[in-house]
Amino acid sequence: MSAYDADAIIVGGGLVGVATAIAVAKAGLKTIHLAPTGAPDRRTSALMMPSVDYLIAAGLIDDPADIGHPLTQIRIIDATGRLIRAPEALFDAQEAGLSAFGWNFANARLLERFHSVAATLDGLETRNMGATAFAAGDVGGTLTLADGSTLSAPLIIGADGKSSLVRSAAGFPIHEHQFEQAALVCDLDLGRPIGGTSIEFHYPDGPFTLVPAGDARANLVWIDERATLEAARSSGPEALAKLFAEKSQRLFGSIQLVTPTHVFPLSTLSVSKPGRQGVVLVGEAAHAFPPIGAQGLNLGLRDVADLAGALQGVDRTQRDWADKASESYASLRAGDLARTGTMVDALFRSLLADMLPAQGLRAGGLWALRLLPALRKQAFTIGMGNR
Structure with a gap:
């Protein structure tokens, strides 16, 4: 035995x-x-x-639409104000022959x-x-x-x-490795819905990302120095909503917080x-x-x-x-x-990165992704975790 x-x-x-x-x-x-x-x-x-397909094949979920929201586009906006800035880029799942890059789940x-x-x-x-x-x-x-x-x-x-x-x-x-940056997360209601587009505003200390969560709701992931995030969090919901509108370049009308904010330290x-x-x-x-x-x-x-x-x-x-x-x-x-x-x-x-060579490489990389379909397809494959 x-x-x-x-x-x-x-x-x-x-x-x-x-x-x-x-x-x-x-x-x-x-x-x-x-x-x-x-x-x-x-x-x-x-x-x-690929992860959604695994969940379905493993019997962990049935139809992703029952509990999730499709991610059909990724939009990247360089908001750094640096000397060398990347172009705005929009990636569409249809380019990869997909109805969606993935799904956002609670x-x-x-x-x-x-x-x-x-x-x-x-x-x-x-x-x-x-x-x-x-x-x-x-x-x-x-x-x-x-x-x-x-x-x-x-x-x-x-x-x-x-x-x-x-x-x-x-x-x-x-x-x-511990980073100085942390992440602030919460859910927002937007005056203008973002549909199925995940939108990343790239700032000097990290991205400010809105992820579709159905209807007019979006999940916010804001990465910045921890002191900056804690100061913003302590300013109260009304001031935070105004700050979020500014950081999203007022593209989505009025913004309201619908969940408490949480700040997490970042590390690898x-x-x-x-x-x-x-x-x-x-x-x-x-x-x-x-x-x-x-x-x-x-x-x-x-x-x-x-x-x-x-x-x-x-x-x-x-x-x-x-x-x-x-x-x-x-x-x-x-x-x-x-x-x-x-x-x-x-x-x-x-x-x-603050160094000009790094800024140039990053901007050049986004230009290449924007203009070269073969490179963009390869980026889709790597980013989605295809094996």
């Missing part, structure tokens, strides 16, 4: 954690998901079409949908409890729970965010190898980026898809199956994580 409590244990109750638990259980593993209830997630996620609605799917799986046990310690073994390891009990499995999956207990206790080295985090010895890291436990290029949850879902592929390709009658699965997962993820990390870091730093 096995000394293990399950084949796999997933730690972390966010979107990637629940998606992982579902994928692992559907792969035929006896699965325990440690998912303590957290505060409501009022953020949204822009998922590109995280809370996605999570509700994922939970409803998880509840139908016999091989998945979900516990409303977190882990307080992890002791890695030769393969997998043992988790100590909040009530003092322990659970062990040959495959341990950390989906527990930037401050991952699993990653730290298993000794995965990280590369991390990565591991050189997201799996070894039966321990696997997914989502922000393995990688975290500023909200640029809509890569966060998209990358996490690609983690889930590759983990499912690694599990399908391993012979679980072998004693070392979990070790082989974690190594296979790390190999599958290596290229995507390296490409995406480099792309997002370069894009974010280019937005903040």
Whole structure:
């Protein structure tokens, strides 16, 4: 009789954690998901079409129109006032032969949908409890729970965010960089709707982005120095609405705040190898980026898809199956994580660059994207996460 409590244990109750638990259980593993209830997630996620296609294929959603809003265009406006400025650029999904680049979903609605799917799986046990310690073994390891009990499995999956207990206790080295910038997020009602167009105003300290959220509503993601954002936030809703109208160049009429504002610090985090010895890291436990290029949850879902592929390709009658699965997962993820990390870091730093050569390169790049269809098509492929 096995000394293990399950084949796999997933730690972390966010979107990637629940998606992982579902994928692992559907792969035929006896699965325990440690998912303590957290505060409501009022953020949204822009998922590109490959991610949406995965959600549909994995049975996590049915019709994206039931819970999301299509992103049909991306409009970029250089509002930096720098000596060398980029041209305004408009990218249309129809150029890529698509009805939409992706869909914008409310995280809370996605999570509700994922939970409803998880509840139908016999091989998945979900516990409303977190882990307080992890002791890695030769393969997998043992988790100590909040009530003092322990659970062990040959495959341990950390989906527990930037401050991952699993990653730290298993000794995965990280590369991390803290930015001076932070992000302010909230929902707005606009006097003139933006339809399906995501609009990015690029300012010297970061973009001011409006993402379609249906009807006249838009999700705001404003990146700037944290002190600037906190000062704006403390000025009150009326002053904030006026500031938002100015930063959006008064293109959308009156603006009203419909949710509280939240400010999040920005950083990058990565591991050189997201799996070894039966321990696997997914989502922000393995990688975290500023909200640029809509890569966060998209990358996490690609983690889930590759983990499912690694599990399908391993012979679980072998004693070392979990070790082989974690190594296979790390190999599958290596290229995507390296490409995406480099792309997002370069894009974010280019937005903040003050040096004239960097400004010129960025402006020239947007001119090239605007004028060269082949280059624009390649940019669509990279940005959407096509593999």
